[in-house]
Amino acid sequence: MVGFCGMLGISAGMKAVFQLIRKISRSNSNVLIQGESGTGKELVARAIHDLSPRADSPFVPVNCAAIPRELLESELFGYVKGAFTGAISDRLGRVEMADGGGLFLDEIGEMDALLQVKILRLIQDRTVEPLGWRQAPKKIDIRIICATNRDLEAAVQAGEFREDLFFRLNVVPVQLPPLRQRPEDIPCLVDYFIRRQNELRPDFPVTGISPEALQLLQAYSWPGNVRELENIIERIMVMKTGNVILPADLPEKIVAVDSVAGKEKKTSRFASAVIPAEGLSLKTEVSKLEKELIVQALHQSKGVKERAARLLKMNRTTLIEKMKRNRINADMLNEP
Ligand SMILES: Nc1ncnc2c1ncn2[C@@H]1O[C@H](COP(=O)(O)OP(=O)(O)OP(=O)(O)O)[C@@H](O)[C@H]1O
Ligand SMILES: [Mg+2]
Structure with missing residues (x-):
C-alpha cells in the first residue's frame, strides 16, 4: 500500500495527522474525525482500524446520511422476527456485526435526535437490543469511530446535536486540514x-x-x-x-x-517557502527546486536544450549533466 495506509501527504498538517492516527489506533477510545468534504475522513477511519489491535476483526461502516431515517434504526440495531409488519425473520444489526471490531458512523452530524439517544445508550451501557428483543440486552464490544463534515460544536450550540453525545464521541478529535x-x-x-x-x-x-x-x-x-x-x-x-x-x-x-x-503567487512562490517545525533538509529542497526550474526551462523552450540552458544562464553541457543527474528526459516534455 502506498503512503501512510493509502494516504499521501508531506505537509506538516498531514504528518501530524499520521502521527495522531498511529497514537490513537492503540487505544480503544471513541474518535471523532472532522474535516471538509473530500479531505479523507473515511481513509483516516480505516487507517485507525487497520493499525489497531482490532485490525483482524470487522470494520463496519454505516453512512447515517445515506440511509433513510426509518431504516437506519433497524439497520444499526437489527430486529427479531415479528418486531413489525414485514419483519419476517431475524436480522442482525450493524452494531452487532461490528462486535469485537469497529463501527464507523459516517456523517454522524445527520443523525436524528432519537437515534442520538440510542447511540448514547450504546456507548454508556455497551449493550444492544434489537427491535422487538424481549430478553436481557446483549453485551457488545466495539470501538466507535465517527466522521462528519458539519461543525458539530456549532450543531450542539444550535441545539441540533446532543451535547452529551458530542462529548462521548469526541474523546479523541482528529481534524483534517483542507x-x-x-x-x-x-x-x-x-x-x-x-x-x-x-x-x-x-x-x-x-x-x-x-x-x-x-x-x-x-x-x-x-x-x-x-x-x-x-x-x-x-x-x-x-x-x-x-x-x-x-x-x-x-x-x-x-x-x-x-x-x-495567481500572478502574484507565481512570482512569490519560492520566496514563500516555509520551514516546518521539524526542520527540513536544505540540500533536498534546493535540488527539488533545481529540478523544477530545469523542467520549467525545458518546457518553455519546447525541449530545445540550447535555449533552456540560456534561460538558466548555464552552458549546454552543464544542463545536460544536471538533467542526467535529475533523471529528466527532454522528450517526455513535448506534446506528440
Ligand atoms: N491523503 C490522501 N491521499 C490519497 N488519496 C486521498 C487522500 N485523501 C483523500 N483521498 C481520496 O479522496 C477521496 C475522498 O476521500 P474520503 O472519502 O476519505 O473523504 P471524506 O472526507 O470522507 O469525504 P466526504 O465528507 O465527502 O465523505 C477518496 O477517493 C480518497 O481515496
Ligand atoms: Mg466520507
Whole structure:
C-alpha cells in the first residue's frame, strides 16, 4: 500500500495527522474525525482500524446520511422476527456485526435526535437490543469511530446535536486540514492519481504535469478537496491525447484563478517557502527546486536544450549533466 495506509501527504498538517492516527489506533477510545468534504475522513477511519489491535476483526461502516431515517434504526440495531409488519425473520444489526471490531458512523452530524439517544445508550451501557428483543440486552464490544463534515460544536450550540453525545464521541478529535491549506501535498497527490489512471488506461499513458499546470493547481481553492483533485485528474486523462498535462487541459475555474490572484503567487512562490517545525533538509529542497526550474526551462523552450540552458544562464553541457543527474528526459516534455 502506498503512503501512510493509502494516504499521501508531506505537509506538516498531514504528518501530524499520521502521527495522531498511529497514537490513537492503540487505544480503544471513541474518535471523532472532522474535516471538509473530500479531505479523507473515511481513509483516516480505516487507517485507525487497520493499525489497531482490532485490525483482524470487522470494520463496519454505516453512512447515517445515506440511509433513510426509518431504516437506519433497524439497520444499526437489527430486529427479531415479528418486531413489525414485514419483519419476517431475524436480522442482525450493524452494531452487532461490528462486535469485537469497529463501527464507523459516517456523517454522524445527520443523525436524528432519537437515534442520538440510542447511540448514547450504546456507548454508556455497551449493550444492544434489537427491535422487538424481549430478553436481557446483549453485551457488545466495539470501538466507535465517527466522521462528519458539519461543525458539530456549532450543531450542539444550535441545539441540533446532543451535547452529551458530542462529548462521548469526541474523546479523541482528529481534524483534517483542507487541501487549500496544504498545497505542498498537491504534487505527490497528482503524481499518485496519474499513476493510478495510467494503470487503468495503459494505452494512453501520461508521463507527468507541466510546472505551470501544477502551479495553477496549487493556487486553486479546492472546495471539494482531494476528491475534487482526483476527479479532475481522471477527467483530464480520459479526454487527453498528449502525454503531459498542460494548463490548457485544466478546467476553466482553475485557470481563472491565475488571471487574478495567481500572478502574484507565481512570482512569490519560492520566496514563500516555509520551514516546518521539524526542520527540513536544505540540500533536498534546493535540488527539488533545481529540478523544477530545469523542467520549467525545458518546457518553455519546447525541449530545445540550447535555449533552456540560456534561460538558466548555464552552458549546454552543464544542463545536460544536471538533467542526467535529475533523471529528466527532454522528450517526455513535448506534446506528440
Ligand atoms: N491523503 C490522501 N491521499 C490519497 N488519496 C486521498 C487522500 N485523501 C483523500 N483521498 C481520496 O479522496 C477521496 C475522498 O476521500 P474520503 O472519502 O476519505 O473523504 P471524506 O472526507 O470522507 O469525504 P466526504 O465528507 O465527502 O465523505 C477518496 O477517493 C480518497 O481515496
Ligand atoms: Mg466520507
